[in-house]
Amino acid sequence: MRYASQRVAYPYFAVALLLFGLQMVFGLLMAAKYLGPDPLIDVLPFDRAKAIHTNLLIVWLLVGFMGGAYWVVPEESRTELWSPRLAYFNLALFTAAGVVAVVGYLFGWTAGNKLLEQPLPIKLVIVVVMVLFALNLIMTIWRARRLTTTEGVLVAGLLLAAVLYLPALIEFDNYTVAAVYRWWTVHLWVEGVWEMIQAGLLAFLLIRLSGVDREVMEKWLYVIVGLTFISGVLGTAHHYYWLGVPGYWLPIGSFFSALEPLVFLGMAMYAYYAIRRSGLAHPNRLALHWTIGSTVFSALGAGVLGLAHTWAGVNKWTHGTHITSMHGHMAFFGAYVMIVLAMVTYALPGLTGSRDEDRENGVGLWAFWLQSGGMFGMTMAFAAAGMTQTYLERILGIGYLDTQAKLQVHFIMLVITGSIFVLGVALFLWDFFFLAGRPVTAASQARPPGAAAVRA
């Protein structure tokens, strides 16, 4: 840790991981509900569990991104953070809003709009949090008068994420129009500005982990982000196809979203190039695993599996089936979960004042492989369920409920592989909270160099 204020990343990561753990509880519950009958149908029906599962994901990833940014920005701009106190306040506010929202969902307080279930007061608090967060980063960079391309991409991604949340605040009487603008937030987040955040964090990690030349990396970062927007902005149309929009969106959405895998191919090549140049010599092997893992899983999950059903002629049959769950789970895991875990793993030795070489790797590696294997299995279970559903329900015309009964074996696989995944998450949390050591405090940082880990 070069700058004392990077310390604020620790509570961000801690909150993010706790919410990640909670998200798993609801995920497993939902998988079990697919097997039915559901003994909790009157206490916690599927719809509430799902709203909580997806909202926790969004909140903890955002908290993780913010923690990552608080680690990266001081280091890139070579300065202390403008206001650590504001950062702590922001975290408390965001966490409180998140907890209130989750408890609210349990009791049916919801806006009932997919992925944007947050009731209006919660949405407004989120806007405030994002504005304050942006203010803190901008003031830090402004004071240092130093902005690298890597952090520029990361910060621009976070700022645009805040701006693109605004369409979610508007209400439309026409459901079709509302659905179109809902995608301005949801799609342009996950297939636009969040990819910027991923690319920024990835560039930072690769530069640090492999020591590869910054000039080259940042040049290609422009190309990757350029491809993200060329494919992603017009690619929004692949969500429009059947909403009641003009027909020209079908070929446009098909063509441009088919380019989206190029972004992930670019990131994978990026990582490959960095390793070719400098090898895997960095002592933080765990962070290397998660970083490379992120490029592989996002290329597969977001790239290949997204491409699998993005063409309008295919999507016509697969739209609204488990094919979407297949793509969604691996894409989110690869692109966003793994990059946040990579950032956490990379920063953890610094945050806890230990040396990379001394970090126990066994539990961490098990966490990595159980999560990777579990997610691969879950994706396969969803894929089998989705293909069967498409064939039986959409092509042969067998009723929805009768088809679901025939998918039971895939849901059993989902519960098993999901449990493996959750075990991996539990190990990651155990490693973070119990094995990694206590976080560095202001007092321990004040000790003379050598006692605390001041690493170059």
Add this chain to the structure above:
Amino acid sequence: MTRRSARRFFYIGTALSVLVFVALTIDSHRQFPTLTNEADLTPSVVAGKNVWHAKNCINCHTILGEGAYYAPDLTKIAQLRGDAYLREFLKDPSRFYSEERDGRLMPNPNLSDQEITDLIAFLTWVSRIDTQGWPPRPILVRGSAIPGANIGGAAPAAASDDPVALGQALFNAQTTGCAACHSIAPGVNLVGPTLAGIGARAEERIRAGDYGGKATDAAGYIRESIVDPNAYVLTGVTYSSGGRSLMPAHYNTLLTPEQIDQLVAYLMTLK
């Protein structure tokens, strides 16, 4: 590629994409009123949309294919099931489905009569949105197109101009929705009774003592059942409620007299 050209690629590519995207969005707004029948967007439809959101329906069901995959898609449900059926269903879903039999059950949404009216108005409006032909075949809730029901294979335009073939195409078409509730396989009762053998059964029914309709022959009985489902009501939880049939009563206006003739001709062949 130099750093400068990489940066130029990013700025120009992004700017062009955003420009095209915004221009097409503006053009879409020009077309939304037609594509979504904005003229029919009554206060009741909007109120129904609010019920849809307040009850978190989208986190189990899909609508326009968007939502969760725990319950059936409802895009065309108003066309497939009709007003009367949906009203009874929404009052108490457990009368129609059970966890033991179907694996899933919808919790009672506890809606007032007004909320039910609004929700059905919303779903009816949704079912008429021009969805570019989606879904390509009707998505059924329960039951099956096999054996015998032959759903989805035939498009509304039939292969010949034989009235029976035209009637069969109509029976399977999404616009009529007949096949979504009636199987033509013997003994397969979906939401509505099976129509296997209806051509023969109609004859017996008008001769039975409890028949109070106006039909005098089998074809007349079938025609009467289509245009006025309440003329003779079958008892059954999903068939009728309080002596009133749950079948949509709009076929008189939905179909031309010629089309009704074709349907009758087709159903008369089921003996």
